[in-house]
Amino acid sequence: MSTPNADDLELIRKTTRELARKFDLDYWRDKDKKGEYPWEFVKAFADGGWLGVMIPEEYGGLGLGLTEAAVMLHEVAASGGAAGASAIHFYIFPPGPVLRHGSEEMKRKFLPKLAAGESLMAFGVTEPGAGVDTSRITTRAKKTDGGWVINGQKVWITNAQNAKKILLLARTSPRDDANPMRGMTLFFTDLNRERITVREIEKMARSAVDSNELFIDNLEVRDDEVVGEVDRGFTYLLDGLNPERIVVAMEMIGLGRTALDMAVKYANERVVFDRPIGKNQGIAHPLADSWMRLEAAEMVAMKAAGLFDARQPCGPEANTAKFLGGEAGFEACDRAMQTFGGYSFAKEYHIERFWRESRLLKIAPISQQMVMNYISTKVLGLPKSY
Missing domain, CATH: 1.10.540.10 (Acyl-CoA dehydrogenase/oxidase, N-terminal domain)
Structure with a gap:
């Protein structure tokens, strides 16, 4: 490319x-x-x-x-x-x-x-009992003649209210402590609502896009709906997870920049004690700091995207982009909230929505702590603490 x-x-x-x-x-x-x-x-x-x-x-x-x-x-x-x-x-x-x-x-x-936008898919990985340790998922696929039968549960599954298809990760072999990420398989199949119960989760932010629990009961899947080879699904999953972290970083940077622009405009226009509040370094310096952090985060995210497009390893860069984008985006929204003061809680200014949405993405799709775990072990070579 x-x-x-x-x-x-x-x-x-x-x-x-x-x-x-x-x-x-x-x-x-x-x-x-x-x-x-x-x-x-x-x-x-x-x-x-x-x-x-x-x-x-x-x-x-x-x-x-x-x-x-x-x-x-x-x-x-x-x-x-x-x-x-x-x-x-x-x-x-x-x-x-x-x-x-x-x-x-x-x-x-x-x-x-x-x-063409004629089909919508869901991404079925996360489970309530596994959290960020994907190796411990308990959704299982049992082999049958010509296919598989899947049983289990998923949580925080986006789009399941409307999706027709689902990319579903399930265990097809027992977990091996020596190679815990092996033994999982990806299935790309219909989101069959006769076999999958979908329950929407009411949440604090991003209410326009649904999040759901899934309860899977004897879902029949054909052999030709297996993605790649059996037991190697987690490896293939990385072709979705690294891009996700990169685009989420860029989204957070974009949202943070809009919040920052709104805060700067307000700081120039809002007069308290006969001077614009932006004249105070207590306002100006945090906004300047956010501008620099957003710029730096974008550089890492674009580097990660370039590596992915070149089919080169990009795990450290993708995770770093998500971490820096998440931090910088939320910080910009939080500082915009501080700049607007009491008015930040008024929905007409939109800042409170930005704050809620940006806070969510410090947790998802991977927590900041798990990014630091990845960097400390995979990049720095430190022993695992978990």
Whole structure:
């Protein structure tokens, strides 16, 4: 894949910014308040061809890379629509294992529908009893003639209220302490509601995009719905997890920049004791610090995206991007809240929504603590503490 030049990236940035900002801050506040899925927004990006940004042209997509997708999702979140970015990025990272390891028949059948926005998928990995230790999932797939029967439970599954397909991780072999990540298999199958009970979780933030518990009872899956090889599913999963961390970082950076811009504008206009509050270093310095942190986080995220597009290892960079983007994005939203003072709690200013959405992404899709665990052991070579 060729490296995009600056002019191409700027065109993508400008085009997607204009499209995203047709849906204003009031649109997102209303969706958050009502808990309504942003279908109009998703359709607009589907009509523009952007849902298939990373899907090869032969399957109906644009055939671009994660770098271009990251730039697009930065602009979506910067429009004030962190929920919209979440909805759109489910067309970016969950299909990764299918795209890289699925059968040709699987790709030709599903990817064009995804690129056109005609199909929505869910990503079924997290479990209530396993938390961040994916090796301890208990959802199991038992082999039968010509297929598998799956039983188990998943939690915090996005899109399950509307998704028709699910990329589902299940144990197909017992856990081996010597190689705990082996023995799990990815299945790409229908989200069969006769066998999967979907229960929505009421939550603090990002209410426009649903999160759910899944209860799986004797779900029958065919052999041709296995992604890649049996027992190697976690390895394939990394083709979705690293892009997820990179695009989430860019989304947090975009949201943080919008909060920062709003805070700077307010700090210039708000007069207290006969002077704009931005004249006080107690206001100005935290905002300046946030600007620098957001810039630095973007540099790491774009480096990680470039490595992924070049098919080079990017685990340290992807995790670092998520960590720095999460910290910088939340800090910018928190400092915007401080700048607005009491008015930050008024929903008309949107700052409280930014704060709630940015706080969520310090926990998900991977906690900051687990990123530090990864860096300390995989990069620095320190012994595991867990």
